Amino acid sequence: MIEKGKISALQMAMLTNPTILATAILSAPAITAKLAEHDMWLSPVWASLAGIAAVYLAWGLNKLYPAESIIDISVRIAGRAAGKLLGFVYLFFYLHVNGIIVREYGEFVVGSFLTKTPLGIVIASIVAVSAFAVYGGVEVLGRCAQIMVPVVVLLFIVIIILLFPDLNPENMLPFMEKGIKSSFMGALVPQGWFSEYFVMTFLLPLVADRAKAPKWGVISAMSVMFILVIGNITTLMLFGDITGTLTYPVLIAARYISLADFFEHVESIVMAIWVTGMFIKISVFYYILALGTAQWLKLSDFRPLVLPLGLCLASFGVWAAPNSEKLLHDLGTTIPFYLSAVQVVIPLLLLLIALLKQKLRRQNGG
């Protein structure tokens, strides 16, 4: 095994939770609001089905080959040439997606807070911090997640509670104005994020208490769904119809917080919390990229790859989109399908082929 560390199923859940949530919470309310309008809070529920599907796809493939990730599994199922090619597709996919994530982070920070700081610096700093964590291996990532995620979730809930005085429940009406279809449409974008649960394929071989893994995977997806629903309900009650026109509704919501004329303008705190989640997300993708590359090249250690891949990652972050408008447009249109195509459709096909092969073999053998 390239990675000698082990994590618990709980740690895996805590790693995957911000892996989905960090980017989703920021732009999900706006994007779903455009399509689902008043039923936007329902959309994450439908979208989470993709997450659960991804969890079970990863688990199904892992049950067949417990010690391997998709990189080796694809070779087993599709044969050497096609499998390696598929492995490369996955690696490139994760490099590209992580580049997009890094860019999202950079655009958000530069656009909302450090307007005069060059994008490159912002991107490079988070990649460097993530590289430090990735270098420590999966155990360090798991522990970091265990320390950070509870704090992040707690602070998020505190912020929601602080918004209570400004909420207007009437904004949620009318319920199901255009039937159930619009909330389904709103789920099309978030399902792409939820499909990222497929990263579990890299983590499952490292989980010590394997039996609990699917349970915790689903709990993790449910918790993401729950937080997204809360986030959507809050922004909907706060902004009503204009939610869809805002870029980062949760951030703007934080501006409404005012406590005793002292605790005001806490957007920076929201950003600080969000950076923590983003760090875990980028690190997880970065880690599976490094680990996957080492598996693909059959190296004995992934650590020498961390630095070169970090350079690639920062460059991909810069190349991901020409500007923030294009990035946001892509995020709302093509990228979700790109995500679920690679992380749900291909694994599903692989799993079907594997099960079919198994059945044929059994028939031939028996």
Next chain:
Amino acid sequence: MRFLRIILGLKEWSNRKQTMQQGAQAPSGQDFLAPDLQTNEQVLRSQYANCADVVFRDIAIAGSTKALLLYIEGLSNTVEIDQSVLAMLMEKGLVSSDVKTLLQQKVAVSNIKEVTTFTETIQHVSVGNPILLIDGQNRGLALGLSKWEKRSIEEPTAEAVIRGPREGFTESIGVNTSLLRRKIRSPKLKMQSMTVGTYTQTRIMIAYIEGLADDTVLQEVMNRLERIDIDGVLESGYIEEMIEDYPFSPFPQILNTERPDVAASGLLEGRVVILVDGTPFALVAPVTLYSMLQSAEDYYQRFLIGSTIRWLRYLFFLIALLMPSIYVAILTFHQEMIPTTLLLSIAKSREEIPFPALVEAILMEVSFEALREAGVRLPKQVGAAVSIVGALVIGEAATSAGLVSAPMVMVVALTGIASFTIPRYATGIAIRMIRFPVMFLAGTLGLLGIMLGLIVIIIHLCTIRSFGVPYLSPMGPMKARDMKDVLLRAPWWSLNTRPHLIGDNNPYRQSRGNKPDSNKGSE
């Protein structure tokens, strides 16, 4: 790179071993004592040539058998030697029968050990045990009559408590082990002895409770101690740096304490205590960050007080680390976060300050550190005065001269006080060190920079281990059971289990149902 390696001594010295061992100990050739007294005396005299403090006393047992008594002045109890050894052996009417029975009957010393080699002889002499060599015998007797001047047991100054035992370790290892033994009387408390240092021959005691301490940890401690090859050990700090897991980490991975009660509580939790002769500081391992943030008194005060103080300490831990950085970040990047009236008054006080907030903060922090260090080093009589006056003059004069703003002085003062609430000096220093890079990050990237800095610190803390125990356990990896002693100080009647990963050998401290209840036992 090469330069660095040379500085750190990582570069291999080919002739290192030779130069180190040269003449350090052990006479060459035959190490065993000869049956002939003259030869033995010659060898020993040549070993102790030019040592004016070594006393060779020729005696004749019962007037006939020749013998030699050897000891070092000031290390042995000469009164006892005269009364219980010399007077007895030199008695006139003594029938010189078998020497062995003679010694058994006549030498009134309780602790006698036989030595057969010169190395052993020299070891005993150097710790103060007089050696008796008898003609015709190829063995000597080490008499346990060592006695030297030592400091009496005093209150530990570095770890003061309001409630709790007032005794502290001393420089003498014998006293220290007795202090531990007086707290834990069970024979399960084991003490293994070891000698480190080619020249100093420092005695080290590894104390642990059998059945509580983790065997692999104990073995690891032993292995690392045995690997040490050094010329001298003058303080337990030498040992600490030689056996810690991550030598480049700013965080101490071994706890040092002057208090026998802290060492004893470590033992009871399944930790290993290392006592080093010549220093009152004992080492406790393995430890976690949380044990570094706990004071002995947390456990002596009632649990509500203990928990509250612990929470206060966590808060001040964060303040010590982040306060100046947050101030700099908010002033430089996020002015909107400050309420308007406060912002106005800060702006007024900063009106004439020529520096940006970052420079101002670093200026003040550095001068504060200098004052603190000077306060520690100066003689007691001037120390307090100098630090108070220095702080007043620098703070007051710097503000009125328009170099630093008054809020900044306040921030720095608060940070300084906060860093002193950390009960472990080494951990406090670590926090102070890390504060500076975080301040730079705050000055360049604002709150984002602070967050990145914090994340890096957390990653680092998640990476390091102390003898295999993750430094942040029970937070990461999480162990819900152990939160009772981290998030709060649970009352004694519910501190039922020992910490996970440290006391797993015997996880239960006490029976359940210790909770006091006035109705109990009345039915």
